[in-house]
Amino acid sequence: MKVVFRVVVLFLGMTSARTHSFAQSGWFWQNPLPTGNNIGAVATLDPNTMVAVGDFGTILRTTDSGETWTFQSSGTTHDLHGVSFVDANTGTAVGNSGTILRTTDGGVTWMPQFSGTVEDLAAVSFVDSNTGMAVGGYATRPPTPPDRATGIALRTTDGGVNWTIQASRLQMSFQGLSLLDANTGIAVGYSWGGRAQVAVILGTNNGGATWTYRFETTLGAFSGVSFVDTNTGTAVGGILSNRFIVRTTNGGITWRVQSTGEMGALRAVSFVDTNTGTAVGVSGTILRTTDGGDSWTPQPSGTLNTLSSVSFLDTNTGTAVGVAGTILRTSDGGDSWTLQSSGMVSFLQGVSFVDANTGWVVGRAGTIWTTTDGGHSWTPQFSGTKDYLRGVSFVDTNTGTAVGGAGTILRTTDGGHSWTRQSSGTTSLLFGVSFVDANIGTAVGIVGTILRTTDGGDSWTLQSSGTTHDLLGVSFVDANTGWVVGTGGSGGTILRTTDGGDSWTLQSSGMVSFLRGVSFVDSNTGTAVGDSGTIVHTTDGGDSWTPQLSGTRNDLEGVYFVDTNTGTAVGDRGTVLRTMDGGANWMLQSSGTSNFLSGVSFVDANTGTVVGGNGTILRTTSGGK
Numbered sequence: 001m002k003v004v005f006r007v008v009v010l011f012l013g014m015t016s017a018r019t020h021s022f023a024q025s026g027w028f029w030q031n032p033l034p035t036g037n038n039i040g041a042v043a044t045l046d047p048n049t050m051v052a053v054g055d056f057g058t059i060l061r062t063t064d065s066g067e068t069w070t071f072q073s074s075g076t077t078h079d080l081h082g083v084s085f086v087d088a089n090t091g092t093a094v095g096n097s098g099t100i101l102r103t104t105d106g107g108v109t110w111m112p113q114f115s116g117t118v119e120d121l122a123a124v125s126f127v128d129s130n131t132g133m134a135v136g137g138y139a140t141r142p143p144t145p146p147d148r149a150t151g152i153a154l155r156t157t158d159g160g161v162n163w164t165i166q167a168s169r170l171q172m173s174f175q176g177l178s179l180l181d182a183n184t185g186i187a188v189g190y191s192w193g194g195r196a197q198v199a200v201i202l203g204t205n206n207g208g209a210t211w212t213y214r215f216e217t218t219l220g221a222f223s224g225v226s227f228v229d230t231n232t233g234t235a236v237g238g239i240l241s242n243r244f245i246v247r248t249t250n251g252g253i254t255w256r257v258q259s260t261g262e263m264g265a266l267r268a269v270s271f272v273d274t275n276t277g278t279a280v281g282v283s284g285t286i287l288r289t290t291d292g293g294d295s296w297t298p299q300p301s302g303t304l305n306t307l308s309s310v311s312f313l314d315t316n317t318g319t320a321v322g323v324a325g326t327i328l329r330t331s332d333g334g335d336s337w338t339l340q341s342s343g344m345v346s347f348l349q350g351v352s353f354v355d356a357n358t359g360w361v362v363g364r365a366g367t368i369w370t371t372t373d374g375g376h377s378w379t380p381q382f383s384g385t386k387d388y389l390r391g392v393s394f395v396d397t398n399t400g401t402a403v404g405g406a407g408t409i410l411r412t413t414d415g416g417h418s419w420t421r422q423s424s425g426t427t428s429l430l431f432g433v434s435f436v437d438a439n440i441g442t443a444v445g446i447v448g449t450i451l452r453t454t455d456g457g458d459s460w461t462l463q464s465s466g467t468t469h470d471l472l473g474v475s476f477v478d479a480n481t482g483w484v485v486g487t488g489g490s491g492g493t494i495l496r497t498t499d500g501g502d503s504w505t506l507q508s509s510g511m512v513s514f515l516r517g518v519s520f521v522d523s524n525t526g527t528a529v530g531d532s533g534t535i536v537h538t539t540d541g542g543d544s545w546t547p548q549l550s551g552t553r554n555d556l557e558g559v560y561f562v563d564t565n566t567g568t569a570v571g572d573r574g575t576v577l578r579t580m581d582g583g584a585n586w587m588l589q590s591s592g593t594s595n596f597l598s599g600v601s602f603v604d605a606n607t608g609t610v611v612g613g614n615g616t617i618l619r620t621t622s623g624g625k
Contacts, residue, residue, distance in 0.1 A: 027576065027591050027610070027624055030375040031617035032325045032343030034060060034069040037593050038614075039321035040081040040095075041309040045088045050311070051107040052321050053080035053093045056574060056594045061107045066319065066329045066340040074101060074110050079594065082123040082134070082177075090129045092160060094121035100134060102160050113160040117168075119150045123177040123187075130159045131182045133166075133208050135174035139191045153187070153208035166208035172200065176225045176268075178233060183207045186214070186252040188222030188235050197221060199237050199244070203252045215255040217244060224268035224309075226277065234258075234293055236279045238265030245269075245279065247293050258293045268309045276315045278334055280307035286320065288334045299334040305345065324614040344369065344380065348611035350392040351599040352400065356607050360416060361599070361617060362389035362402045370416050375609060375619045381416040391432040391443070399438045401457060403430035409443065411457045422457040432474040432484075440479045442501060444471035450484065452501045463501045469493045473518040473558075475526065483507075483542060485515035485528045492530050494518075496542050507542045517558040517569070525564045527583055529556035535569065537583045548583040557598045566605045568624065570597040576610065578624050589624040 029035055039054035052060045057074040074080070080095035085107075093101045098115040115121070119137045126132030137150035151170030154163045175189040187202045199220040202211040220239035227233035233248050235255070243266055245259040264285045271277035279287045284301040301307065305326045312318035320328040320337070327340040346367045353359035357374045361367075366383040383389065387405035394400035402410045402419070407426040410419045424430070428449040435441035443451045448465040465471065469487045476482035484495040484504070492515030494507040509515065513534040520526035524541045528534075533550040550556070554572040561567035569577040569586070574593040577586045591597065595613045602608035610618040 025622045025625060027589065027618045027620050029592065029617070030609075030619045031369075031378055032341055032345055032615050034071070034327075034341065035325040035593075036343070036345075036595060036614040036616045037325060038079075038323045039308065039325060039327065040079070041083045041093075042311045042319050042321045043083045043085045043091065044311040044313045044317070044319060045085055045091075045106060047313060047317060049088065049106060050319050051083060051085070051091065052309075052319075052327070053083045053095070054321075054325075055079040056592060057095075059093065059101075059107065059110065066327060069327070069340075072107060072110065075112060076101070077590070077594075081121065081136075084124045084126050084132065086126045086129055090126075090159075092124050092126060092132060092134075094124045094134045094136070096120045100124075100160060100163065113163065115154060115163050116165055117152055117154065119152045119168075121152075121154075122173075122175050122189075125177045125179040125185065127179045127182055131157050131179075132160070133177060133179055133185055134163070135177045135187050135189075135208075137168075137170065138173040139171050139189075141192050141197075142195060151189075153204075153211070155207050157182075167211060170211065172202065172211070173221070175221060175223045175237075176235070178225045178227045180227055180230045180251060184230070184251070186225055186227065186233060186235075187211070188225045188237065190221035191216075193218065197239065199239075201225075201235055201246070201252065201255060214252050215246060217246075217257075217260075220244065220265070223266065223281075224279070226269045226271045228271045228274055232271075232274050232292075234269050234271060234277060234279075236266035236269045236281070238281070240265065243281070245293060245296070259296055267307060270310045270312045270318065272312045272315055276312075276333075278310050278312060278318060278320075280310045280320050280322070282306045284322075286310075286334060286337065299337065301328060301337050302339055303328070343615055344378070345615040347613050348615060348617065349388070349390045349598050350402070351601045351609050351611045352392045352394045353601045353603050353609060354394050354397055356603050358397050358415075359601065359609060360392055360394060360400060360402075361609075361611050362392045362404070363611070364388050366404075368392075368402065368410075368416060368419070374607075375617060378617070381419065383410060383419050384421060385410065390430060393433045393435045393441065395435050395438055399435075399456075401433050401435060401441060401443075403433045403443045403445075405429050407445075409433075409451075409457060409460065413456075422460065424451060424460050425462060426451065431470070431472045434474045434476045434482065436476050436479055440476075440500075442474055442476060442482060442484075444474045444484050444486070446470045450501060450504070454500075463504070465495060465504050466506065467493055467495070471495075472514075472516045473528070475518045475520045477520050477523055481523050481541075483518050483520055483526060483528075485518045485530070487514040492528070492534070494528065494542060494545070507545070509536045509545045511536055511545075511547060516556065519559045519561045519567065521561050521564055525561075525582070527559055527561060527567060527569075529559045529569045529571070531555045533571075535559075535577075535583060535586065548586065550577055550586050551588055552577065557596075558600045560600045560602050560608070562602045562605055566623075568600050568602060568608060568610075570600045570610050570612070572596055576624060591618060593618070
């Protein structure tokens with residue numbers, strides 16, 4: 001199902017990310033928009049039409065110069081890294097595990113093609129609708145045996161109906177590719193010289209059957225290459241603080257260094273003629289040349305996010321894309337760049353909703369955002385701290401508490417319009433917090449820290465947990481009865497109290513994995529989740545715990561049950577699991593992302609929100625189905 005997002009430009013850090021979300025099923029993006037997935041490549045088809053591809057099979061298309069972006073169905077969850085169009089209709093995208101997709105209608109629909117490999121593909125280039133190549137793989141670092149290297153080149157002469165492996169197990173990781181004609185191509189990437197990573201450029205004159213080294217420089221990788229004719233091309237790359245740009249005017253036979261040693265590695269480059277080009281890279285770097293690269297001028301991008309790809313239609317009109325769904329557009333040759341993606345990008349850790357409309361999320365650098373319209377728009381709130389906030393608990397639309405680094409505890413009684421720091425009496429990192437009413441709450445953290453308040457946080461009392469293990473999750477069902485989970489010497493720690501924390505009893509999960517999240521719906525029924533897909537369940541208050549089959553080995557970070565049967569767990573690599581029978585069966589749901597997911601909150605069986613890395617906020621109004 002296609003979903004159109006209206007892009008809202010941000011001013012002064014404020015966010016108003018609007019979506020038409022109620023028509024959607026499953027999980028859909030609320031922040032950032034149109035996506036928080038990393039975008040790996042972009043192609044410009046005409047002045048209005050662009051296609052971008054990225055992680056988790058993301059394909060986005062715009063027909064109005066980026067004012068709106070539409071999700072296209074890719075049919076894959078593999079990360080996509082490269083895309084190449086030869087005309088307004090015909091294009092190919094490539095990605096992990098040998099993924100190749102083909103479109104003949106300008107990116108509206110995509111069909112899988114059989115690549116014949118399971119190696120990751122990084123780049124693709126076509127010279128006409130039939131003839132193209134795709135490259136990828138990796139080079140292993142010595143002393144790993146050479147036969148572990150998987151550098152690979154594929155070729156097609158029938159539009160991808162058949163792909164032939166031209167070369168494989170090369171001591172080369174291909175990162176970029178440009179075909180000059182049906183047989184001649186230039187690929188860039190890296191190999192290993194001794195124990196040093198070497199940036200290399202290779203060329204082929206026989207469709208990729210054999211490759212010849214054309215240029216190399218130590219300590220780095222070439223990531224992008226752009227040719228404007230069969231003779232004139234530019235390659236860019238770098239590593240960490242080392243940047244380099246090289247140029248050829250004889251079809252890649254020889255290369256001349258134009259720039260090196262400057263801050264910020266470059267990831268991609270796009271030239272529209274022999275003189276005019278743009279390069280992008282880490283920390284939002286954008287460089288522009290109008291003299292064939294003899295000089296490069298920095299341009300303000302307005303972002304610190306790494307830019308992975310850039311595509312220009314002419315000397316004025318271009319688009320750059322990058323991590324966390326970043327999309328930038330220029331119509332004046334880069335004198336100004338407009339952010340077309342919207343939203344706030346910060347690592348989000350905790351989420352708490354009190355009804356279908358009203359909720360809060362917290363995260364890195366004191367981030368607190370709130371919504372009063374079910375996540376259609378999110379508004380930042382001033383927390384007064386730069387400490388990493390890990391957990392949040394609201395009991396009504398006004399009263400809430402957030403906890404985090406260095407013993408930070410923040411309290412609001414006006415819906416977050418103002419937050420007051422409370423004295424926790426500790427400098428320990430706090431991971432979780434659970435309030436049962438406006439006054440009674442418990443916070444937990446590292447080295448066995450448990451804090452208790454019965455007066456809304458005016459005073460916090462340190463309780464004896466009986467452990468020095470880190471405590472990561474907490475769930476109370478009433479003023480007296482609660483559970484805490486965390487790490488352990490040989491497995492996950494579970495503690496239970498029935499007297500408001502005056503005493504805590506160690507329970508055995510029977511597992512060897514650390515536990516990170518816990519959710520109880522009554523004094524008997526609860527679920528804890530943790531590393532390597534661990535899920536344990538109890539129906540007797542934790543006297544006994546039963547392992548459940550999660551179907552994943554990914555670490556699980558958070559869990560939320562709305563009743564004894566209906567629950568959702570989230571974790572690493574975009575994992576979302578759902579049960580409707582108390583965990584007897586867990587079903588993997590498509591979250592639409594491979595971003596790390598850390599927090600989950602539901603207000604009923606259907607309406608829930610998940611948060612995580614890259615500012616990820618996902619919403620469902622259909623139980624995730």
